[in-house]
Amino acid sequence: MSDLPADTPAELRPRALPVQPRSQRNRRKVLDAAHALLKAHGVHQLTTVAIAEASGVSVGALYRFFPNKEAIVCHLYEEKLIEIRKLAIDTRPDAATTPWRAFFEGYFRQLKAAERVVDFDFSLADAIFMLPQLWAIDLRHGMILADQLAADMRALGSPWSDAALFDLAINLYAIDSSVWMYWRYAQRYPALAIDRAIEASLGMMRPAMEGEAEPAALGVTREQLLASLAE
Numbered sequence: 001m002s003d004l005p006a007d008t009p010a011e012l013r014p015r016a017l018p019v020q021p022r023s024q025r026n027r028r029k030v031l032d033a034a035h036a037l038l039k040a041h042g043v044h045q046l047t048t049v050a051i052a053e054a055s056g057v058s059v060g061a062l063y064r065f066f067p068n069k070e071a072i073v074c075h076l077y078e079e080k081l082i083e084i085r086k087l088a089i090d091t092r093p094d095a096a097t098t099p100w101r102a103f104f105e106g107y108f109r110q111l112k113a114a115e116r117v118v119d120f121d122f123s124l125a126d127a128i129f130m131l132p133q134l135w136a137i138d139l140r141h142g143m144i145l146a147d148q149l150a151a152d153m154r155a156l157g158s159p160w161s162d163a164a165l166f167d168l169a170i171n172l173y174a175i176d177s178s179v180w181m182y183w184r185y186a187q188r189y190p191a192l193a194i195d196r197a198i199e200a201s202l203g204m205m206r207p208a209m210e211g212e213a214e215p216a217a218l219g220v221t222r223e224q225l226l227a228s229l230a231e
Contacts, residue, residue: 026057043126043131078137085145104152150165150166163218166222170220170225
């Protein structure tokens with residue numbers, strides 16, 4: 001399972017997934033060591049030699065798994081996002097018995113909790129500014145979450161069009177992402193940022209969920225984002 005766009009250059013793609021248990025364990029060691037080094041030193045000081053030394057895996061074996069450090073970081077990043085989505089989506093409240101405000105507040109809180117559970121931290125959040133390749137992975141992640149969020153709004157009674165709900169959902173994802181900027185300023189993870197983001201998000205959702213007219217013009221379309229991924 002991968003979020004990497006189909007046209008991602010070969011030099012940024014991981015090698016074929018190993019079959020042997022020992023090789024699978026070594027591949028995991030490489031990814032875990034890379035994350036530990038990212039936390040300690042950041043992307044710029046990350047090298048394949050340092051990753052190999054920290055993981056206890058030879059440089060030659062590392063290159064059998066990944067062609068370079070960028071591919072390691074890309075895989076680590078997308079792996080964390082996949083885990084976040086699974087945790088957040090699978091633990092959503094029951095839409096059939098939950099009012100929309102409570103449903104989405106619970107979902108937004110679970111989304112942020114999932115980030116902490118899978119250890120998505122400052123080192124990965126900051127890596128996107130150092131490796132442009134991560135932007136496409138993050139955009140794909142945002143679109144998947146937006147599709148789910150739009151579907152949930154529709155299921156909970158919003159009369160808005162699919163296009164308007166997707167545009168709103170992408171805007172909500174941007175608000176969720178902005179929590180990381182506040183946390184970066186604070187150098188910790190104050191829950192106040194989550195509370196404020198949820199309050200802002202529910203306020204933005206109210207017109208869609210209470211049947212008010214949708215915006216006359218939309219800022220972002222799904223087609224536009226897909227086109228940007230294909231560039």
